[in-house]
Amino acid sequence: MNYKVKISLGLTILGVLLFLCLVGSLFSPYEPTSIYLAHKNAPPSFSHWFGTDELGRDLFTRTLQGIRISLSIGTLAAFVDLLLGTLWGTISGFANRKVDSVMMRLAELVYSLPYLLVVILASVILGKGLIPLVVAMVCIGWIQMARVVRLLVRDARCSDYVVAAHALGVRTPRLFLAHIFPNIVGPMLAACMLSVPHAIFTEAFLSFLGIGIQPPIASLGSLVGDAIPAMRFFPWRLVFPASFITLLIFSIMLLSDGLRDLYDPKKRLHEGGL
Amino acid sequence: MSNNTEIALERNALPVLRKIAKKLIHLTVSLLALLSVCFVIMHIVPGDPLQEEQGVPKEVMASLRHKYGLDKPIMVQYATYIGRVMHGDLGSSLRFPSESVTKIISNSFPVSMHLGLQALALALTFGVIFGAWSAYRSNRSVDVGMTMVATLGVSVPSFVIAASLQLIFALYWQLFPVARWDSLAHTILPSIALSIGPTCGIMRIMRASMLDMLSKEWVTMARMKGISEYRVLLVHIIPNALLPVLHYMGPITANLLTGSFVIERVFCIPGLGQWFVLGVMSRDYPLIAGLTLFYSIVLYLIHSFIDLITAAFNKRLSYNEGGR
Numbered sequence: 001m002n003y004k005v006k007i008s009l010g011l012t013i014l015g016v017l018l019f020l021c022l023v024g025s026l027f028s029p030y031e032p033t034s035i036y037l038a039h040k041n042a043p044p045s046f047s048h049w050f051g052t053d054e055l056g057r058d059l060f061t062r063t064l065q066g067i068r069i070s071l072s073i074g075t076l077a078a079f080v081d082l083l084l085g086t087l088w089g090t091i092s093g094f095a096n097r098k099v100d101s102v103m104m105r106l107a108e109l110v111y112s113l114p115y116l117l118v119v120i121l122a123s124v125i126l127g128k129g130l131i132p133l134v135v136a137m138v139c140i141g142w143i144q145m146a147r148v149v150r151l152l153v154r155d156a157r158c159s160d161y162v163v164a165a166h167a168l169g170v171r172t173p174r175l176f177l178a179h180i181f182p183n184i185v186g187p188m189l190a191a192c193m194l195s196v197p198h199a200i201f202t203e204a205f206l207s208f209l210g211i212g213i214q215p216p217i218a219s220l221g222s223l224v225g226d227a228i229p230a231m232r233f234f235p236w237r238l239v240f241p242a243s244f245i246t247l248l249i250f251s252i253m254l255l256s257d258g259l260r261d262l263y264d265p266k267k268r269l270h271e272g273g274l
Numbered sequence: 275m276s277n278n279t280e281i282a283l284e285r286n287a288l289p290v291l292r293k294i295a296k297k298l299i300h301l302t303v304s305l306l307a308l309l310s311v312c313f314v315i316m317h318i319v320p321g322d323p324l325q326e327e328q329g330v331p332k333e334v335m336a337s338l339r340h341k342y343g344l345d346k347p348i349m350v351q352y353a354t355y356i357g358r359v360m361h362g363d364l365g366s367s368l369r370f371p372s373e374s375v376t377k378i379i380s381n382s383f384p385v386s387m388h389l390g391l392q393a394l395a396l397a398l399t400f401g402v403i404f405g406a407w408s409a410y411r412s413n414r415s416v417d418v419g420m421t422m423v424a425t426l427g428v429s430v431p432s433f434v435i436a437a438s439l440q441l442i443f444a445l446y447w448q449l450f451p452v453a454r455w456d457s458l459a460h461t462i463l464p465s466i467a468l469s470i471g472p473t474c475g476i477m478r479i480m481r482a483s484m485l486d487m488l489s490k491e492w493v494t495m496a497r498m499k500g501i502s503e504y505r506v507l508l509v510h511i512i513p514n515a516l517l518p519v520l521h522y523m524g525p526i527t528a529n530l531l532t533g534s535f536v537i538e539r540v541f542c543i544p545g546l547g548q549w550f551v552l553g554v555m556s557r558d559y560p561l562i563a564g565l566t567l568f569y570s571i572v573l574y575l576i577h578s579f580i581d582l583i584t585a586a587f588n589k590r591l592s593y594n595e596g597g598r
Contacts, residue, residue: 108300113308114573116532117566120554121311201431208433208536209551221431228437228540232445242434250429257425 006258013251017244021068030058032065033216041234050240053226063241066220069213070200070248073134077199080138082192085145092146093153094172104150111143119202120211128214133206137199148191152184186263193256197249204245220245301574308570309359313352313563342368355563364564369556375564378549383568385455386545389537390530392465397472397526402519404473405480406512412485421481427474432533436467436540453542464541468533472526476519483518487511517587523580528573 028049036056044051050059092103119136126132156162157180165179204221206212213219223241231238330338339345343354358365364375408420443463444452450463487493488511496506535547546565553561 109304109307113304113311114528114532114566114569116535117550117569118311120550121562121566124554124557197429204431205433205532205536208431209539211551211554221433224431224433224437228433231437231441235441238437238441242437246426246430246434249431250426253425253429 003258003261006254006261010251010254010256010258013247014255017067017248017251018071021064021071024064025061028058028061030061032061032218033057041230041237043234044236051234051236053223053237054230059223059237059240062218062223063220063244065218066223066241067244067248069130069217069219070203070245073130073137073203074196074200074252076134077137077141078192078195080134081141081145081195082188084138084142085147086149086188088142088146089149090153090176093150093157094176100150104147107143107146110140113140115140116202116205120206123206123211128212130213133203133212134199137202141195141199145188145191145195149184149188152187153180156180156184186259190256190259190263193252193259197252197256200245200249200252220248297578304574305567305570306356309356309563309567310352313355359567364567365560367553367558367561369552369558369561375560378561379546379564379568382544382546382549385543386531386534386538386547389461389464389468389534389543389545390527392461393468393472393530394527396465396469397476398519400469401473401476402480402512402516405477406484406507406515408477409481409484409488409515410507412481412488417481420477424474424477424481427470428478430470431536432467432471433536433540435470436464436537439463439467440540453540455541455543455545460541464537464543467540468530468537471533472529475526475529476522479518479522480515483515484511487515517584520580520584520587524573524577527576531569531573 030048034057036052038056039048039052040054040056042048042052042056048058048060050063052058053062088103088107092100092107095103118140122136122139123133126135153176162175162179165175170179203212203219204224207219207221208225210222210225213222215222220241224238224245227234227237227241336345343351346354355365362376364379366374367378370378404420404424408417408424411417440452440463443449451457451460454460493506493511496510497503501510532547534545535551537543538545538547539551546569549561550565550569552558553565
């Protein structure tokens with residue numbers, strides 16, 4: 001499958017989901033947290049498209065809220081990762097050997113701590129909510145980005161155009177911004193796209209266990225978690241949130257795969273697609 | 275000749291020793307850092323493990339705090355903690371006072387390990403086979419289909435897989451027991467649920483590295499020499515293509531360990547993950563700290579083991595001392 005198919009398929013699914021998030025609430029008159037005990041555990045119908053949960057809350061509205069939360073956590077975490085990682089990676093990539101090695105040792109030290117354990121520990125101190133969760137994820141998430149950026153910068157520094165620019169007397173800040181950055185922004189973006197699904201996964205995982213986003217706010221993970229005890233009798237409560245979280249991550253994965261292929265011409269050549 | 279080997283040995287032995295020493299120092303520093311982080315975090319957190327005890331007289335409360343050492347200055351608590359950990363005593367759980375953390379770990383780790391190893395075996399077997407097949411038939415319909423399935427497989431959260439398997443195979447068709455951990459039949463669904471993500475991950479990596487190998491000149495050369503296609507595949511291509519999969523084993527094992535939190539929860543398996551979640555929810559400091567430490571040591575040992583195997587397989591790596 002070539003990268004164009006991947007990118008366009010990923011973008012299409014993601015676009016549909018985004019569209020649903022933005023205008024979906026027009027199609028359902030319910031609030032995500034309003035309770036109608038008379039309609040509890042209703043199967044999907046025209047009034048409740050995805051049915052309702054054990055408190056009679058409309059699942060369509062709650063699933064949309066979950067997608068919004070997942071997307072905002074994913075993009076926010078990826079963006080902060082990108083910022084921190086670029087800063088650290090660039091400095092480390094330009095610095096002399098000693099500074100570089102110290103910076104990378106530090107990064108390695110933090111990186112060798114198990115990701116999920118640290119996120120859980122951090123979210124325990126920071127409290128429960130969207131922003132603390134993102135901060136907890138960024139604590140470790142930025143390192144992958146920093147490593148990628150450092151390697152890219154190091155690679156670029158050895159290439160002829162940078163040596164030439166350096167020989168012509170271009171100063172370091174300009175060297176990075178005008179010469180190196182435009183050449184590495186593609187692979188950086190591809191790496192950054194990978195941290196979006198990672199963050200979404202982590203949030204869903206924690207919410208599923210009951211230590212992430214707290215009720216009454218709906219998250220795709222907690223929706224699935226709440227549905228499991230009753231899944232034998234009310235399977236729709238499991239099916240809809242579960243398939244939406246899968247679709248969401250699937251589209252972003254396709255997009256990041258496609259971007260990676262796009263910026264890795266060698267690999268594109270092997271796959272014979274162009 | 276023997277002189278040469280001796281020199282070679284000497285030259286090789288030193289870097290290896292240095293590497294091991296470096297690794298040990300790294301391990302000690304990171305474990306100490308982790309322990310301190312754990313300790314500090316647990317003491318910054320608002321709330322006290324004993325605050326939920328209601329209707330306890332002040333004197334009893336004070337003696338309880340004294341018993342668990344919660345009334346001493348924080349540095350003293352830290353020092354005693356580190357000292358005890360050095361002796362392999364991780365303290366006793368605050369919520370389950372009859373159990374020591376070491377006992378909890380030694381009771382539940384075999385269960386988690388059994389689950390993890392079974393899932394790992396499944397993931398490796400199917401991931402490698404399907405990945406290789408997919409690459410060998412690249413850009414045909416088999417490959418496109420399998421790539422799609424693999425991408426979908428890495429996108430499904432493990433709890434969704436676990437719940438769906440439970441719903442279909444245990445509740446609707448009643449082929450397997452729904453939950454718990456008693457016999458071999460109980461282990462099948464959890465292992466499959468845990469292995470799907472890693473399987474698809476290995477498939478993707480195997481496919482990419484196979485494609486890379488298939489276009490190498492020495493493969494064309496081997497074919498030119500008239501070696502049978504099976505031999506080319508099994509002797510020349512696949513062993514070389516396995517290297518990136520080996521590199522990926524570290525993240526995979528970490529994935530299996532954390533994935534088991536959810537799987538153990540869904541299938542009610544009395545493993546380490548259950549205890550960890552329980553510990554976090556009830557702010558059981560010694561339990562959380564002990565389990566975090568244990569998880570890190572296990573992960574670290576696995577990482578080093580994988581490093582060793584990779585070095586043994588990859589002559590180029592061992593040649594220039596660890597490569598990158």
